[in-house]
Amino acid sequence: MIKTIFFLLLLFCLSCSSDNITRSEKADFYNIYKDIIIRKPAVSLTREKKEAKVYNREWLSKFKQPIILLASEDGENTATLVALGNYRNKLTWVSADGISLSFENGILIATRGYSQDLMEVKYNDLDKLFTQNVLNRFKIYRFLDGKNEYKELTFSCFVKAKKNIYSYFLGLSLKTTKYTEICEAGDIRHTNEYYVLPDTNIVLKSKQWVSEVNGYVIIYNYYAFQNNIL
């Protein structure tokens, strides 16, 4: 019996294939069992440990491409995203490990590769968000369920603005207007925050809700600094 068990273990270790697809499929198959034993979170944002990294102009100058910095809500994890897509005011930023976030006027409109992706967003007045001080508004978030059908959340939102908030970016203290967007769809609520350069649509920093699974992400728009807007 010991010989048999040894032979089986040896066989397990020697399992292989000349075909890449077969190999990765078998590995995935075994990983399912492994994941059952060692439970993993559905997705982890990051990828870059925040090892006391100093985010200043010197750090930013190393990047030759436009970048934004993405951070988890607790600030523990961060990822740098580069701009890889643009079409009609819609910018798509991609992280090194394949998560992409798309924005329109600084507002998150889609994610990809992020487990419960925000597939589509409908705003009734996206362009007015940062031009009026208080606004009641609606927005629809769409996700995909397991049958590739839409799971739709219609949020009723209240937006309020607070002017002359000083925020710190890359060692600079800047005067911004803070917009707080409080949204509700049944039991699901979120509060987004946008720090906007006064009298513009330029969002310097924001905290935006992605989905029930992913929660919030914090976005630092360093692109504005690279572009010498400031």
Next chain:
Amino acid sequence: MFSYRVFIFLKFFISFSLIGINSGNAREEIYETPKILNTYGMPGIIDTPTAEVFPEGQFSVSSSIFGGTIRTNLSFQVTDGVTVSFRYSRIPSASGDHSGYFWDRSFDFHYLFNDQTNYLPSIAIGLRDFIGTGLYTGEYLVATKNLTKNIKISGGLGWGRLSGKNNKANIFGLSNERYAFSHGYGGTIHSKHFFSGTNSPFFSLSYNASPRLEIIAEMSSDDYDMEVSTLRGFERRNDINFGFKYEIARGFSVMGKLMHGDAVGLSGVLALNPRNSPYKSGIEPAPMPLLDNKTLMETQSLMDNDVFFRSAELLELDGIILLAMNIDNKFVNIEILDRNYLNVSQMIGRVARILSKTVPLSVEFFKIILVDYQSSYSVSQIIVERESLRKFELAFDGPAKLWQNVEIQNSSSGINANFNLTDSPATWSIYPDVEIMLFDPHSPINGSLGWEATLSYRLRNSTVINSSIKQPILTALDDIKRGPKSGLPNVRSDFMFYYRDISTRPYISSLTIDQYYKPFKNFYGQINFGYLEMMYAGIRAEAIWKDIKKPYGIGLDLASINKRNTYGDFSILSNSYSTIIGTLYYDLQSDWSIQLDAGRYLAGDYGATFSLSKTFNNGWEIGAYATLTDVKFSTFGEGSFDKGITLKAPLSWFTGKKSQVYRKTIIKPITGDGGARLILEDNKFLYSNIAKYDEKSFRDNWNRVFR
């Protein structure tokens, strides 16, 4: 008399419902409710049922043990109101035919008429063990109401086995004698006994002590007549069962119980819902973003000048092989081969995005021809308008708007000439192999563990040699006690001789030359020649007609075969057989697909197989089939006819990554000779391989085109 009793019965339900207090509130979507299962794998408390259902699509595996009884159940919530369950049980009995036990298969059905409201309870009807030998046969009507958010009560009336104790006169005015019937060889439906005989009330109460812990109690009317007749069972001291249910993790719960004041028991439930993927919309890396013209020109100026090369390079990063490319004015025509994406819409979205980045701006349409890896022919092609792709990429309702600007067509005939993989034509693999066999009363769970080596060699584009050699290392399958059935040629029921003689020796599981054809548009064919499966060798031909725009297809499957030697070597026996089976496939526009096979089966019997499957758009399929032929039930023997449950689970659902791999399991209660066919690997059947490229497949999953 009858109407008066019905009136009393309705009054019971109405008065019961008036106890109710509003407990309704907004609910978030719940996909798995393992705590709702009773020991029969159906909605209930411990033994008694409740008027509840699982979330639609929930698939549960549960097992329960107490007082010598073991019940293992597979349950499925077919629709919002219909729950079904298949059970394999060990029942202690003085007359038990296997060492004082019966090993019994049974099916249950449960239908919820209505959800509970502020004042009215939910009401459900159920049939227990309505197909088969009827050891658990019983029917019930039950009502359930939440008194508060945490307290739930249920009550109902049971017939049959559920009227063993505290029985009263039949409320429908029927005879108080249960209608007796002969179950014959089992496996058939009898209905005359439904709701006949006396009926007994049952009640249950549950209290949610915490979100995970539920304290439960019930008064059960089941007298456990057989179980108390033997020392292997238990003593029924009273009508009351107590217990608790605890949800250990999402979809996994346990139940501890004290049955009738004597037997302590334990149950475990594992529930999953194909609608609720653990990785939601997946964790494959994001697709290539789209660019405006100015940025695109800048980007293309930095890329390789060879459009084919730069496109192939980017496609390869996504696991897609570019076979050919031809730019013709406003069109780029490409032929691609994909072995990774289960979802063709998502794959097409990615291919179109890459083409947007690599082909010159003068190209306005992408014509993408999808070539099948296995057969080298193309089933369908799709034309995508370039500007629409960009315009709707991040738009609300983008996929629906893009759908208006794509065209899906049937591909032309012939085998793809550009199919030329850069790697060696040979592929091989060696992996552990597990085989499990259920429902043998002498050893209900049996199996073997060993290795399987596969070798595949592509002789030509459409000609492949496929082989599989297996060796069980640790096996119990060589000691199956059952013998073959009598009455028909032993075409399948003598399978145990193969396992016995192979034992732990290596054997040829299959060795075939497979030739694929596409002689006409929408017409597909294959010929398999060689050692087709463990028990048979010979030649098989299959032809399918399928238009990708039609929901149906037809097929013909012919085989002329000989029995193989039971040692699994190259030798062939003289017993020859043939099958001729015509098939109608129909993909219903909802989540259902049906298949009707008819013709001559292996044992020379004529008949038909009806299969029904619920599909989930994500690769999951749960279905059932039954084969009725001109073989008499008495000749078929135990089980009366061939039937089974099919379960198909995609790997991508579990990993969140792209993969076309799936595991298919067929749960067959009985293996007989009537209605038997060749047992071939799933990829030897053409239809599913063709249907995955049809218009419905694109349409149903089109929401993923931008994923």
